[in-house]
Amino acid sequence: MKAIILESDRLIYKPLSIEHLSHDYVEWLNDPEVYQYMETRGNYTLEKLEDFLNKVKRKDILFWGVHLKDSLLHLGNIKIDPVNDRHGTAEYGIMMGRKSEWGKGYAKEASLTIIDYCFNIIELRKITLGVITNNISAVELYKKIGFKTEGILLKQCIYDGVYHDALRMAIFNPKIHHDE
Numbered sequence: 001m002k003a004i005i006l007e008s009d010r011l012i013y014k015p016l017s018i019e020h021l022s023h024d025y026v027e028w029l030n031d032p033e034v035y036q037y038m039e040t041r042g043n044y045t046l047e048k049l050e051d052f053l054n055k056v057k058r059k060d061i062l063f064w065g066v067h068l069k070d071s072l073l074h075l076g077n078i079k080i081d082p083v084n085d086r087h088g089t090a091e092y093g094i095m096m097g098r099k100s101e102w103g104k105g106y107a108k109e110a111s112l113t114i115i116d117y118c119f120n121i122i123e124l125r126k127i128t129l130g131v132i133t134n135n136i137s138a139v140e141l142y143k144k145i146g147f148k149t150e151g152i153l154l155k156q157c158i159y160d161g162v163y164h165d166a167l168r169m170a171i172f173n174p175k176i177h178h179d180e
């Protein structure tokens with residue numbers, strides 16, 4: 001499955017591509033405040049990012065760059081990957097790297113738009129994610145858009161020598177009945 005261009009009130013979503021290569025994007029990936037609770041751990045260069053974006057281009061993947069509609073400024077990315085066709089499930093990931101735009105509701109608007117697309121167009125049944133319990137802004141975002149906690153994985157990750165618990169969260173497609 002490949003991403004297509006989508007739009008919402010203030011934002012436009014473009015399939016992630018080499019067009020997204022920028023110094024700002026490299027800066028986000030090297031910013032400890034951004035990657036604090038993410039698997040990526042910095043040490044990015046423009047060349048490494050270029051290589052990553054070229055690999056993304058060759059894949060069938062639901063991966064979007066999120067942009068302001070007015071200026072086309074790149075704010076971050078959303079990924080729905082992997083998708084499990086047999087079970088109708090997929091894993092959600094978001095990184096809004098442009099810190100100056102945090103707290104303006106962009107992650108919420110973007111998440112609701114992408115999830116709506118996944119449920120109503122692709123007809124996924126369930127979207128899942130993992131998040132570190134200390135990542136308050138992400139946990140609050142996920143709760144606000146309707147994700148529910150399904151489990152807690154104790155001391156699941158080690159970041160900078162410290163153990164962290166992780167939540168497994170999920171949201172079901174309301175159009176699909178899950179009763180037995």
Ligand SMILES: CC(C)(COP(=O)(O)OP(=O)(O)OC[C@H]1O[C@@H](n2cnc3c(N)ncnc32)[C@H](O)[C@@H]1OP(=O)(O)O)[C@@H](O)C(=O)NCCC(=O)NCCS
Pocket residue numbers: 033034035037038076094095096097101102103104105106107108109130131132135136137138140141142144
């Ligand atoms: C987590 C992240 C996506 C939030 O982006 P954002 O654009 O600042 O989020 P929003 O402004 O859309 O906020 C969404 C909701 O979460 C809540 N929220 C956001 N940050 C919060 C915080 N620090 N404390 C409490 N609530 C918070 C807001 O109240 C908001 O709900 P509301 O609109 O009903 O008030 C962004 O900080 C980010 O990309 N962080 C780095 C990467 C990362 O950790 N990704 C998640 C990995 S699991």
